[in-house]
Amino acid sequence: MDSPEDQPEEVAQGIESGSTESADLGPPKKKFNQSKRFWAIMATLSITSILSALENTVVTTALPFITEQLDLGDNYVWVTNVFFLTGAAFQPFFGQLANIFGRRYVTLAIVAFFTLGSGICGGANNAATLIAGRAVQGIGAGGINIIIDVIVSDLVPLRERGNYTAIVLLVYTVGTALGPWVGGVIVANTTWRWVFWINLPVGGTALIMIFLFLQVGYNKEMSFMEKMKRIDYWGNLILVGATVSVLYALTYGGTRYSWSSANVITPLIIGLFGLGFFVWFETTKWVKEPVVPSRLFSNRTSITIFAVTFLNSALLYWVLFFLPVYFQAVLGSSASRAGVQILPSVLIAIPGAIFSVLLLAKFGKYKPLHLIGFAVCTIGLGLFTLFNPQTTTAEWVIFQAITAAGSGFVLNTLLPSIQAQFEEKDQAATTAAWSFMRAFGSIWGVAIPAAIFNNRFSELQGAITDPQVREMFSGGGVAYERAQASFIWSFPSPIREEVISVYSGALQRVWQISIIFSGLSFFLVFIEKQVKLRTNLETEFGIESKPKKDSKV
Known part of the structure; x- marks a missing residue:
């Protein structure tokens, strides 16, 4: 079926406003239900979001210390990369499972994975165990990111979704903001293991709330074996393998091996070919229910939004992982202080992100928001190139605020814009594909x-x-591993100033390249086409009208 963008305007608006013809083809319309159970589910999603939010950034300030304690060497990058790798690779799989088995038990499994991975990381005594734990934790984190968006999409019409996304976003951003500071405080005052163990009580609370409150509809007629046959096993396997291969090349290119080395070129080519093969495989007759339907890439707007989602996510972590290096290596801040100094990059994004989704809910226009966001972000990253040992507090606060405001303006308006391109029946698959691009x-x-x-x-x-x-x-x-003020400032002058100057110059190049990525995103937005946001809700996964238990909620 054609997407709304590819249809005449009157037909597209009919799909989005819930015309009779469209309603006859899909599930019955659900009334937007703001009952006590709705708010209990929203509270549950907010608590669950803290897990992923906190862990996304708590490691940033603690990683140099953990790298030294466990003697990770150039394997340090796997502590972060394997987290994002497994999170990205398994998101489409979780999207398909949520469609097949329903939201509740898939969400329980996701949070259980995250909590288990946190326990493994906290108990790690070597690099292999830590990286394995981060892989398990990443599977859960990727699942959390997608399932929250899917469930909100089940409960709230697209046009109004921003008002309620803002609630979860506020809690998520607080967790993200606290992450660098918490990581620094833990390293300074107790064992680094609490960087991961801190998730255990939060994960336990989330599991209890999910079990009690997340009682939503799903297909109860189909048998378990029939549901198992619907899973796209080969598609998921190809996607995971290709993603791993690409990441391996990116991790060691220019560090352990030169970019021209066969150890880098071979896995990179295999991985990129694998991704292309995955896209083709999903269109073949061998796949009865594709994990990523080809129709999601059927028009220019959806392709563009996937592309700018990828770029915006890359820039977000670009900043979060290298600003602490600047504060510790160049300005001489402790790990805990660096966690405080990076707060403007997160805290300023809160009003920007919330304001943008509220504007989207009110006016239903996402393209202007994307243009404004990427323009401001590009300006902010340009100002980052001015960072040096003499940069004042006012300057690094203001420059961060500008960049964060731009990034925040875009962050949570991308998903609704991609969801607007397709019908409600595709929301889980659309959200999963979008989340994969964000995590990738x-x-x-x-x-x-x-x-x-x-x-x-x-x-x-x-x-x-x-x-x-x-x-x-x-x-x-080694330069990243050594980016600790206590080490760098142990050198006498003028050697110390020479080391700091090298760090400052290397970071300047990092910011210069980021301008290109952000500028490209800005120009890509002009390709987007504005599609009207739906005001109706058609889903089989809404709140159960007669829950088996807890009927008073």
Whole structure:
């Protein structure tokens, strides 16, 4: 079936406003139900979002310390990358499972994965165990990111969705904002293991609330074996394998191996080919129910939104993972203070993100919001290139605020704009595909600046006149690992100033390249076509009218 963009305006508006013809083809319309159970579910989703939000950033300030404690070397990047890798690779799978088995038990499994992974990470005594735990944790985190959006989409019409997304977003952003500070405080005052163990009580609370309150509709007629046959096993396997291959190349390119090395080129080609093969495979007769239906890429607007989602996510983590390096290595801040100094990048995004989704709910126009957001973000990243050892507090606060305001303006208006392109029956698959692009962007948003930083640092480290000190920073990933104020400021002057200057120069190149990514996003938005947001709700996954238990809620 054609998307709303590809149909005549009157037909597209009929789909979105719930015409008789459209209603006859899909599930019965559901009245937007703001009952006590609705608000209990919203509270449950908000608590669940804290898990993913906190863990996304709590590691940023603690990672250099963890890297040194467990002697990770250039494997440090896997602590973050494997988290984003598994999160990205399994999101389409969870979207399909949610359609087949319903939302409740899939959500319970997702949170259980995250909590289990947190426990494994906290108990890790070597790099392999830590990375394995982060992989399990990432599966849960990726699932959390998609399932929250899917459930909100089940409960709230598209046009009004921004008003309620803002509630979850507020809680999520508070968790994200606290992450760097919490990570710094934990490292400074107790064992780094609490960076992960802090999730255990939150995860337990979320599991109880999900079990009690998340009682929504699903297909009860189909048998378990019939549902199992609907899963796209081969499609999911191809997608996971291709994603792993690409990430391996990005992780070691320019660090352990040169970019021209067969150890980098081979997995990169295999991974990119695998992604292309996945796209083709999903269109073949062998796949009865594709995990990512090809119709999701059927028009220019959906393709554009997927692209800018990827770029915006990359830029978000670009900033979150390399601003702490600037604060600790260049300005000489402790890990806990760096966590406070990065707060403007998160806290300023709160009013920007909430204001933008409220504007979207009121006026139903997403394209102007995207243009404004990317324009402001590009300006802010340009100002980041001015960061140096003499940058004042006012300057780094204001520059962060500008960048964060732009990024926040875009962050939560992208999903509604992609959902508007397709009918409600495709919402879980659409949300899963969009979440995959967002998570895949996060992977590149850590790997690309890491490669840029390490390569540029290697080019500039000849400015360190002491050969013994220069040797301390030789080797891939070492410069990031050594980005601790206590280490850098242990050198006497003028060696200390030389080291700081090299860090400052390497980070400047990181920000220069980010301008290109943000500028490209701005120009891509002009390709988008504005589609009217639906005001009706048609879904089989709404709140159960007669729950088996807890009928008083």
